[in-house]
Amino acid sequence: MRIGIVCYPTFGGSGVLATELGKALATKGHDVHFITYRQPVRLNEFNANIFYHEVRVPEYPLFEYPPYELALSSTLVDVIIRHDLDLLHVHYAIPHASAAYMAKQIVKEKTGRSVPFVTTLHGTDITLVGKDKTYEPVVTFSINESDAITAVSNNLKEETLKFFSIKKEIDVIYNFVDIDRFNKKPIDAFKKAVAPKGEKILVHASNFRKIKRVCDVTKIFAKVREEIPCKLLMVGDGPERPKCEEYINKLGLENDVRFMGKQEQIEEILAISDLFVIPSEYESFGLAALEAMAAHVPVLSSNVGGLPEINIEGETGFLFEVGDIETAAKKALHLLSDEVYLQKIKDQAHKHALQFDIKKIIPLYEKLYGRFCRMQ
Numbered sequence: 001m002r003i004g005i006v007c008y009p010t011f012g013g014s015g016v017l018a019t020e021l022g023k024a025l026a027t028k029g030h031d032v033h034f035i036t037y038r039q040p041v042r043l044n045e046f047n048a049n050i051f052y053h054e055v056r057v058p059e060y061p062l063f064e065y066p067p068y069e070l071a072l073s074s075t076l077v078d079v080i081i082r083h084d085l086d087l088l089h090v091h092y093a094i095p096h097a098s099a100a101y102m103a104k105q106i107v108k109e110k111t112g113r114s115v116p117f118v119t120t121l122h123g124t125d126i127t128l129v130g131k132d133k134t135y136e137p138v139v140t141f142s143i144n145e146s147d148a149i150t151a152v153s154n155n156l157k158e159e160t161l162k163f164f165s166i167k168k169e170i171d172v173i174y175n176f177v178d179i180d181r182f183n184k185k186p187i188d189a190f191k192k193a194v195a196p197k198g199e200k201i202l203v204h205a206s207n208f209r210k211i212k213r214v215c216d217v218t219k220i221f222a223k224v225r226e227e228i229p230c231k232l233l234m235v236g237d238g239p240e241r242p243k244c245e246e247y248i249n250k251l252g253l254e255n256d257v258r259f260m261g262k263q264e265q266i267e268e269i270l271a272i273s274d275l276f277v278i279p280s281e282y283e284s285f286g287l288a289a290l291e292a293m294a295a296h297v298p299v300l301s302s303n304v305g306g307l308p309e310i311n312i313e314g315e316t317g318f319l320f321e322v323g324d325i326e327t328a329a330k331k332a333l334h335l336l337s338d339e340v341y342l343q344k345i346k347d348q349a350h351k352h353a354l355q356f357d358i359k360k361i362i363p364l365y366e367k368l369y370g371r372f373c374r375m376q
């Protein structure tokens with residue numbers, strides 16, 4: 001098939017997922033065209049079946065807000081016609097679903113061909129941004145006009161149905177992980193550099209937005225560190241980072257906490273880690289938690305959104321109510337102070353992640369595409 005993928009090209013979960021999906025489809029022989037405003041971060045290898053089309057948004061003094069959606073729609077029209085695409089798959093509804101709808105109408109008018117589009121809902125496009133009155137009518141319309149709708153967890157499907165008047169079936173297709181990539185042996189020298197005395201290593205990775213509650217990570221860490229020697233790795237960057245760094249300095253923990261910034265080789269960091277902490281206010285899925293499990297790292301997560309669908313209490317890690325630092329720290333200590341138990345949960349976390357392996361999930365998307373287009 002010839003598939004167009006639209007996504008945000010950043011480190012965010014939806015962009016990562018869309019890019020990994022495109023790469024996997026290309027490996028299976030499909031032609032994949034990424035249409036984004038920048039080359040996606042995980043699009044870092046050559047594959048003859050992958051094409052990248054940059055959306056250029058011309059500047060004009062009149063535009064206080066350059067119209068990205070129009071530029072995207074026009075680029076979609078051009079790419080669909082020029083490369084005879086069979087289907088568009090847009091990730092994150094805003095503004096990708098409405099841009100795809102617009103492109104579909106124009107292509108139909110120009111060529112008589114109706115090119116289907118699939119919209120995958122990822123989370124904040126529904127639970128935060130999409131709900132806003134400013135966007136809601138367009139979001140509802142363009143989701144309903146999608147030829148297929150998918151959500152990355154049952155929770156996100158339920159949230160969507162609760163807040164939007166959706167007339168179509170929403171298929172739940174869980175996010176996936178490339179197990180082979182994350183099944184890495186720890187690099188001893190790296191582990192020694194981070195934890196020279198064999199301290200336990202806690203890790204967090206996110207875009208440091210408010211919804212991630214990154215300061216809770218440092219609060220949990222501070223409590224755990226009172227009892228056992230440990231280090232904390234904070235991966236990623238974003239608006240809450242300065243506040244978090246300040247808090248760490250105030251507590252005098254700067255020698256035990258490293259802010260590592262955005263990292264492409266997250267699997268190397270996970271390979272030396274003992275516990276992944278994700279205390280978010282909401283997560284539709286929590287792709288970073290799944291990547292941790294794939295790397296044999298148990299997950300300590302809040303009990304919200306799709307997180308309890310992937311992180312199983314006492315099996316792959318532990319859950320706590322949002323903001324309940326005490327319980328989270330207690331559960332972390334229970335795990336980290338018993339070496340045999342820790343190893344057991346590490347093994348179970350990895351085993352659980354196997355059911356989300358890329359090789360199992362990609363065929364579900366192919367089957368979905370097959371509803372509209374014949375596989376060639």
Ligand code: GMT
Nearest residue numbers: 012013014122123124283284285286287
């Ligand atoms: O979490 C973010 O702020 C980024 C956001 C995105 O759109 O990239 O992540 C959402 O999509 C991911 C991939 O499906 C999910 O794993 C995240 O849980 C989801 N984030 C939220 O729901 C807050």
